[in-house]
Amino acid sequence: MRQASGELRIETRRQGLVEITREIVDWTGEQGMATGLLTLFCRHTSASLLIQENAAREVRTDLEAYFARIAPEDPSAYAHDDEGPDDMPAHLRTALTQVQLTIPVSGGVPTLGTWQGIYLFEHRRRPHRRAIALHLLGE
Template structure:
């Protein structure tokens, strides 16, 4: 059994979904692991991870609109606003999603479905540099 780690840096430009499936696939391929488990971890409390459809852009648009409805920016609604009006809504959106994904590796690649992509879900309005940790355990 071998294990590998890597930290990816992803630059976001605004709130929304940023796909990074290609980077993950390339990294897994470079490790030459045939069978294993890939863990992806987001080191932030105002961004999260999703596996979601990567074919229709409307899916991402609708997801972003849904989260805007359930965790809107409203300065009178939240006590916590240390970093601005999008601060607490970003934490709520992260709490409703996840900061860690586990993906089996089969035949040397992540076992994603045909239309599945790996996304960083940025919950803040302004640009950020996000760190994503990859950990691969396998043989």
């Protein structure tokens, strides 16, 4: 059994879903392990990780619109607004999603379904540099 760890840096430009599948697949392949378990961990409280359909752009658009409705940017709704009106809604959206994903690896690649992609979900409006911790345990 071997293990590898690393970090992926993602530059976001705006709120929304950023597909990071290619970067994850590339990093996993570079580790030279045929089988194992890959863990991804988003090191932030205002961004999250999702596995979601990557074929139809409308899926991403609808997800982004849904989260805007359930955690709106309404300054009168929240006590916490230290970094602006998108601060607390970003924390709520992260709480409703996840900051960690665990994906089996087979044949040296994450075993995603045909239409599945890995996404960083940026919940803040302005650009950010996000860090995703990567850990692969396998052989």
